[in-house]
Amino acid sequence: MPITGQIHPVYDAEGNPFFPQTVDGAVTVGDTTLAEKAQGWDAEKPEREAADAALGEQINARALKSGLPVSDIRTATVREGQSIAAGDVVSVQGGEAYRDIVAQDNVENVIVSSAVKATATCKLNEKYSITAMATSASLVAYLIDNATGKSVGNATVYTGAVTSVSIARLSDGHFVVQYLLSSGLGYEKACAVSGTAISIGSTQHGISAxxxxxxxxxxxxxxxxxxxxxxxxxxxxxxxxxxxxxxxxxxxxxxxxxxxxxxxxxxxxxxxxxxxxxxxxxxxxxxxxxxxxxxxxxxxxxxxxxxxxxxxxxxxxxxxxxxxASAIAKCCYSNGVIYYFNGVRICVLNESLNTLISEKIFTDTIVGRNEIIPLLNGAVTISSDAQSDSGAVFVRWNGATIKKGAPYKFYKTAANYISATAIANKLLIAYSDHNNSSYGTTTLLEADGDQIAGSFLRNSKDAIALEPGEAGQAIQVALSGNVELPGMAAGTRIDSPGVCAYCPLDGWLQVVPEWAQGYVTGEYVGDGTYGTDHPTVIDVGFRPAAVMIQPNDTQNIMRASFILIYGADYGTAGGSPGSSDSMLYLSWSDTGLSFYNPTNQINQLNQANLRYRYIAWR
The missing domain is CATH 2.40.128 (Lipocalin)
Structure with missing residues (x-):
């Protein structure tokens, strides 16, 4: 039975839709599906490479007959200061390929309005994490929303002062909190989560004195x-x-x-x-x-x-x-090696504890507790001092050296008692905020390649990189067609504001340029303006038949989706339906849509610092 995958409609240059020829949803070459050819692949490498080349020619030949676009593969030079991985969406300009991303500031969330003396953090499940924070009066476990970094529930683990705390995740709904008193006595309690409620074991299990x-x-x-x-x-x-x-x-x-x-x-x-x-x-x-x-x-x-x-x-x-240089030591395992970090020096060890490299990467002045956590194919060091090289830094052992990204300072002056956990390509960090009375605080950061920020706006849209490259290196990029991309798993989708791609079977990618898609997606961040002199503009490069806008609102002010249809002069958003304060005044153009509301920024879908996502259909 052939491996099947969904094939989306393709549009020609005049915007007319057509479908690739398929058998049970699989792209066919002659009378054989690509899936059947892939299942029978057992030739030696030279034969396989020759057959791959012939198969690619057959794909393009069949594409010409059936109307599929012939593969548009070009060579581009990686722009200075850039690092590109195979499968990345890139922009191409003047023969250069680059990833067009814009870093956004992180948001700090006050969890405890008291001075915090210790923290510990772990991811519990895809939706929630656990952060334990200790003040001079108590140790409390907080259930943290992985999407916002804010607390949605809490329970007191211990009443009294503790000097340090540690958390172990056992399952999606269970964890253990371990803590140390000033007397040197160590204790621990088992805990459970149901919904947003945290239950704490009544028995305080002793560890040692x-x-x-x-x-x-x-x-x-x-x-x-x-x-x-x-x-x-x-x-x-x-x-x-x-x-x-x-x-x-x-x-x-x-x-x-x-x-x-x-x-x-x-x-x-x-x-x-x-x-x-x-x-x-x-x-x-x-x-x-x-x-x-x-x-x-x-x-x-x-x-x-x-x-x-x-x-x-x-x-x-x-x-x-x-x-x-410091009495602080942290370690993590990632991508086959052990990363050791003492706040100043990063060491990479193999599984026999042989040092592969030891390198001083930060200054000697360490104010707060540091952390290192595994992330993607490397690790993130997190530290705090008065120097510019502190904060969160992505590090990766490439087999010969340590690659280090630029530091991202997620705090204003200093952070103490730092703990963190990874959530996919994001970090949840808990700390005592020196700039704000040492209050217990959390923040979410995002990693993209070796860059770290609060989040990123991704604007790359022209092509898919078919091979990795560093600054100055030439790489192949695909703008359209059916291309080979080893390592890409069947069912994978790649989305961007422009080019998109789908992997119908392992190692092959169907790349669809922006003009051939029936829709585009994007996002904007509100600037707080409103009214006839400050319209909100969505530019999609064509006249849309309809636009749907969704606020990313976590404050329960506005969570509805809003659909605006081409030709309509008015729409509705917020306020009382049917009243003038909820009215959106619409203006359509050959490149998009603009709108305004005379009452306030919320009803204009332009609330300051709030992110809005949209989809526009042709």
């Missing part, structure tokens, strides 16, 4: 149950510091220890962090990084291996940074 540092994480391993959790901590037992690893089972709102804590002696581990590594030989592995307070705060790491019967084996302890 005289704890110096701690962290906990889910042991999501093929050999271990999903509700198994690791607790890692350093404590003083009889005058001797040891690094401990304890395995627990979490059921509903209760925690049960599975083993006697395994220990590694002679280590005074401070600022502990840990990251899961891929299983090896059926055993789970964890890399534990820390600053050794008993050895000049040197940055160190060790790998612990956990068998299916909860036996723990520690490997050799390795010194990563011999002379500590």
């Amino acid at each position: 005289s704890i110096l540092s701690h962290c906990n994480l889910r042991l999501d391993s093929n050999s271990v149950s999903y509700n198994t959790r690791l607790s890692i901590y350093s404590s003083n037992n009889g005058g001797n510091y040891k690094l401990y690893l304890k395995i627990d089972t979490v059921t509903s709102l209760s925690i049960t220890s599975n083993n006697i804590p395994s220990s590694l002696g002679g280590i005074q581990a401070d600022c502990i962090s840990a990251t899961r590594l891929p299983d090896e030989g059926g055993n789970a592995r964890v890399c534990i990084c820390f600053s050794d307070a008993g050895d000049g705060n040197k940055g160190k790491a060790v790998i612990a291996t956990i068998s299916s019967n909860n036996m723990v084996t520690f490997g050799d302890t390795v010194t990563i940074v011999g002379a500590a």
Whole structure:
């Protein structure tokens, strides 16, 4: 049976629609579908490449007969300062290819109107994350909306002061909060989420006494149950510091220890962090990084291996940074390597803890706690100091060097007690805002390539890059037609304000230029103006038959969609239906639409700093 994929109507230069010839929705070449050809591919590489070339010629030949556009593939030079990946939408101008994106500022959300002394954050599910914030009076868990960064629910975990906190996600609706008191006593509670309500376990499960540092994480391993959790901590037992690893089972709102804590002696581990590594030989592995307070705060790491019967084996302890510039150490695993970050220096380690590179990338003055989290094919370091190179920075090991993006400062003066989690290509960051009375604050950032900002407006629209390239390199780009793009998975769609593409089967892409589509999409950000002298203009490059506008409103002021039909002089938005204050006065042109409302910015669909998305049909 052929692999099938949806084929959209194509339009010729005069705007007349036609459909590619298909069999059960699959593009055909002769009497054979591309899917059937792909399923039978077992030739050696030279033969396969020759057959691919012949197949491409057949596609173009068939395209000419059936009216499909012949593939328009061109060579362009990557613009200075740009980095392009295969599959990126690019603009092409003067023989140069570039990604036209515009960075937008981030929005800070006050979660706690009191000075915060510790935070911890984890993604719970696609819709929500959990942020725990500690003040001098209490430790509270907040349910954070992943779309806005705002709190939608909360529950008190502990009443009183805590000095540090850690969170482990167990499932889409369960997590564990671990916290340390000033006395050195460590405790933890199991928690659950239903809707926007957070339930906190009534039992305060003790960890140990005289704890110096701690962290906990889910042991999501093929050999271990999903509700198994690791607790890692350093404590003083009889005058001797040891690094401990304890395995627990979490059921509903209760925690049960599975083993006697395994220990590694002679280590005074401070600022502990840990990251899961891929299983090896059926055993789970964890890399534990820390600053050794008993050895000049040197940055160190060790790998612990956990068998299916909860036996723990520690490997050799390795010194990563011999002379500590900071007592803070964080680590994460991404794209086959371990990233170690101490607020000043970034180190890349392989899974045997061999250092591949160690590079100082920031100044020595660190004000607040730093963080590093895995994201896409690299990691994001997050730190705060008075220098211009602090903030959120995307870093990536390319096999030879560390590529570093420009820093994005998400705070005004300084951020302290930083924690963060990744949500697809976005970051949720929690911190104590030094600029605002140290209030507990969250913000959402977005990553695009090696750039980070509050969000991005993506304006690239001319072509699809068929290969990666750096500044000055020549790459092939497709403006239209059926093209080969290895690694592209069947069913993938690529959208932009202009060119769009669909992948009917693995490795092949159908590229449709803007003029051949039946619609365009876009967005704008309101500037707060309104009235006859300040109309809102939507320019789509053609006279639209209809336009639908959707405000991205999270304040419940206006969430409806508004449809405006060509030829109408009036539309309705907000206010009381039928009244003059809700009236939109419309003006159509050969390139789009403009409108105004005489009453206010909300009714004109132009509220300041609010994003509006639209779709315009031809």
